Amino acid sequence: MPPNSYISNAGRRAVQDPKAARWLLTGVAVIFLLLFLVLPVLLVFVGALAEGVGAYLRALRQPDALSAIWLTLAVAAVAVPLNTIFGVAAAWAIAKFQFRGKGFVVTLIDLPLSVSPVISGLVYVLLFGARGYFGPWLAEHNVQIIFALPGIILVTLFVTVPYVARELIPLMQEQGADEEEAAVMLGASGWRTFWTITLPNIKWGLIYGVIQCNARAMGEFGAVSVVSGHIRGKTNTLPLQVEILYNEYSFTAAFAIASLLALLALLTLVIKHAVEWQARRAYSRPQEENVA
Amino acid sequence: MSIRRHSVIPGFGLASGVAVTYLSLLVLIPFTALFLRVGNMGWGPFMEAVLSPRVIASYKLSLGASLAGALLNVVFGLVVAWVLVRYPFPGRRFLDAIIDLPLALPTAVAGVTLTTLYSPTGWLGRFLEPYGVHVAFTPLGIVIALTFIGLPFVVRTVQPVLTDLEGEVEEAAACLGAGRWYTFTRVVLPTLTPALLTGFALAFARALGEYGSVVFISGNMPMKTEIAPLLIMTKLEQYDYQGAAAIALVMLLMSFMLLLGINLLQWWSGKRYASK
Numbered sequence: 001m002p003p004n005s006y007i008s009n010a011g012r013r014a015v016q017d018p019k020a021a022r023w024l025l026t027g028v029a030v031i032f033l034l035l036f037l038v039l040p041v042l043l044v045f046v047g048a049l050a051e052g053v054g055a056y057l058r059a060l061r062q063p064d065a066l067s068a069i070w071l072t073l074a075v076a077a078v079a080v081p082l083n084t085i086f087g088v089a090a091a092w093a094i095a096k097f098q099f100r101g102k103g104f105v106v107t108l109i110d111l112p113l114s115v116s117p118v119i120s121g122l123v124y125v126l127l128f129g130a131r132g133y134f135g136p137w138l139a140e141h142n143v144q145i146i147f148a149l150p151g152i153i154l155v156t157l158f159v160t161v162p163y164v165a166r167e168l169i170p171l172m173q174e175q176g177a178d179e180e181e182a183a184v185m186l187g188a189s190g191w192r193t194f195w196t197i198t199l200p201n202i203k204w205g206l207i208y209g210v211i212q213c214n215a216r217a218m219g220e221f222g223a224v225s226v227v228s229g230h231i232r233g234k235t236n237t238l239p240l241q242v243e244i245l246y247n248e249y250s251f252t253a254a255f256a257i258a259s260l261l262a263l264l265a266l267l268t269l270v271i272k273h274a275v276e277w278q279a280r281r282a283y284s285r286p287q288e289e290n291v292a
Numbered sequence: 293m294s295i296r297r298h299s300v301i302p303g304f305g306l307a308s309g310v311a312v313t314y315l316s317l318l319v320l321i322p323f324t325a326l327f328l329r330v331g332n333m334g335w336g337p338f339m340e341a342v343l344s345p346r347v348i349a350s351y352k353l354s355l356g357a358s359l360a361g362a363l364l365n366v367v368f369g370l371v372v373a374w375v376l377v378r379y380p381f382p383g384r385r386f387l388d389a390i391i392d393l394p395l396a397l398p399t400a401v402a403g404v405t406l407t408t409l410y411s412p413t414g415w416l417g418r419f420l421e422p423y424g425v426h427v428a429f430t431p432l433g434i435v436i437a438l439t440f441i442g443l444p445f446v447v448r449t450v451q452p453v454l455t456d457l458e459g460e461v462e463e464a465a466a467c468l469g470a471g472r473w474y475t476f477t478r479v480v481l482p483t484l485t486p487a488l489l490t491g492f493a494l495a496f497a498r499a500l501g502e503y504g505s506v507v508f509i510s511g512n513m514p515m516k517t518e519i520a521p522l523l524i525m526t527k528l529e530q531y532d533y534q535g536a537a538a539i540a541l542v543m544l545l546m547s548f549m550l551l552l553g554i555n556l557l558q559w560w561s562g563k564r565y566a567s568k
Contacts, residue, residue, distance in 0.1 A: 016472075017378070017472055018472060021472075022379055025371055025374060025375050025379070026375050026379050026381055028368075028371050028375075029368075029371050029372045029374075029375035029376070029387075030375075030381075030383075030387065032368050032371070032372065033372060033387050033390070033391075035416070036439070036440055036443065037390050037391075037393050037394070037440075037443075038390065039409060039415065039416070040397075040402065040405040040406060040409060040440070041390075041393065041397075041405075043405050043408060043409055043415065044401065044405055047405075047408065085310070086310065086311060086314045089306070089307040089308075089310040089311045089314075090307070090310075090311035090314075090315075092303060092307040093304060093307040093308040093311050094311075096299065096301050096303075096304075097299055097301075097304045097308070098299075099304075099308065105311065105312065105315065108315045108319050108320060109315065111319055111323075112319070114497055114501075114547050114550075114551055115501060115544065115547065116500070116501025116502070116503060116521045116524075116540075116543060116547075117399075117501065117503050117504070117521075118501070118503050118521040118522075118524050118525055118540075119326075119501070119521070119524065119540045119543065119544065122326070122524055122528060122536055122537065122540050123322035123323055123325055123326050123540075124322055125528060125533070125536075126322070126325045126326055126329050126533055126537060127321070127322055127325045129533065130531070131531055131533055132325075132533070133325055133328075154318075157318055158318050158319065158322070161315075161318060161319065177299065177301055180301050181299075181300050181301060184300050184301055184302065185300060189302075190301070190302035190303045193301070193302075194303070212396075215396050218398070219396075219397070219398025219399070219400075219401075220398070221398060221399045221400040221503070221504035222399065222503035222504050222521065225503075225504075225525070226525065226528060238398075239398045239399075239400035239401070239504070240400070242398075242400045242401060242404055243400055243404075243508075246404045246508070251408070254404060255404075258400075258401040258404060258405070261397070261398045261400075261401045262397060262401055264396075264398075265393060265396035265397040265398070265401075266396075268396045269389055269390065269392055269393065269396055270389075272392065272396075273389050
């Protein structure tokens with residue numbers, strides 16, 4: 001940002017912070033971020049490699065670790081596509097149409113973000129747990145939801161409901177419905193309109209939403225912890241495996257598993273920034289046309 | 293805003309059908325179960341469950357630590373946002389990119405890592421321990437974990453407002469003879485206040501329900517370092533569904549009031565912007 005040319009040097013000095021303040025504030029911010037954000041991530045990798053690369057790889061090849069990896073991938077493989085379909089459908093309905101009860105629908109979408117993960121798990125236990133509303137019926141029919149895979153998938157679905165929808169709704173509202181209306185009036189079918197007009201427009205927002213949804217699905221701890229039952233090799237996802245190993249004082253193994261999740265988090269941040277950069281580039285052109 | 297009563301776009305039936313069915317099954321019905329469960333309790337047992345000394349202590353701790361964490365985030369979040377927007381320095385883009393880390397990092401990883409950092413032999417704990425500052429397994433540790441978790445909320449709500457802040461206003465203040473500090477407190481800070489308050493409320497709300505990053509560092513001693521979400525967990529493990537549901541309802545009410553506050557703040561700041 002070049003300073004405005006009509007301001008004299010003295011004037012520029014008057015709107016700039018004193019040098020001492022700049023140094024002090026920058027120092028405080030950098031030290032705070034190093035202590036609170038950089039150091040913890042560093043510790044994960046140092047802790048994971050504390051006993052050498054061999055021990056690190058051995059910790060990841062433990063049968064319990066492998067089954068936790070598979071379970072986490074399986075849960076995300078169900079939760080992310082379902083919530084993507086839901087997010088696109090919800091955003092389409094909310095952004096392109098006016099209808100009664102829209103505010104209530106938006107509140108329901110936001111709800112999982114403002115509820116404690118423990119409460120998210122609790123509501124499903126109240127429904128499907130041994131003493132829950134459907135508990136006796138499920139026991140009679142030999143269906144297990146709580147302390148089993150279906151329960152883990154259900155709570156993961158619940159906590160990741162908002163991510164894709166919340167990313168797409170403001171984006172699609174901003175873009176309006178003009179282009180879709182034009183396409184439909186020119187004879188395109190609804191699906192064709194969606195695939196050729198809407199999807200390219202929302203591409204970057206959709207990718208970002210899916211990435212966030214995936215990060216939360218793979219990393220959820222509180223809600224999954226309530227319904228999982230912590231059965232080793234069976235219902236332990238990666239975050240739960242970290243907890244168990246840590247509580248057993250197997251710190252290297254705990255950090256080895258944690259390093260996988262930390263890598264996922266870093267990858268999520270990298271993709272987020274790449275997407276933001278792409279989005280800025282992609283949306284800067286149409287905006288010029290909108291101004292006219 | 294455009295009005296779209298009769299739309300030529302198809303797909304409303306399908307899209308709204310999918311969305312409403314999905315939300316009903318996943319969100320509406322489970323939460324109805326929570327309200328039904330508490331509704332069936334009766335007033336006496338409900339009060340007993342939500343007002344026992346151990347539960348009251350956990351509310352106090354959860355509220356107090358969340359408040360402290362959110363306040364710390366207001367101070368440091370403002371400094372961080374200010375530095376990231378206004379001062380170019382090497383590594384700024386990197387620091388800006390990792391602000392979102394607490395949202396991306398699984399809470400269990402954060403919890404385990406922070407506990408190790410601040411344990412008496414940890415990288416940070418060993419420097420604090422000689423001065424008698426105990427972090428791990430104390431309320432201070434909970435505050436640290438909640439500060440970590442709430443950091444992105446304040447920074448990310450203040451940053452865009454600070455970026456949009458027009459330099460002309462500050463120039464005008466300077467031309468009229470205001471010193472830099474005077475300009476900051478009288479011109480810049482009032483503009484940032486709604487964003488700071490919103491960030492505060494968001495960080496507070498998130499901290500109130502936080503579980504994963506806290507349970508490791510808190511030590512979970514009843515009456516001392518036991519947060520409200522953990523108490524729900526404990527009740528569930530004892531198959532006391534009603535007690536768990538009752539505490540959950542009280543926490544939901546707290547979150548609801550915070551959300552209401554956030555919406556009022558956004559409405560208020562929207563009005564302030566509109567009136568300009």
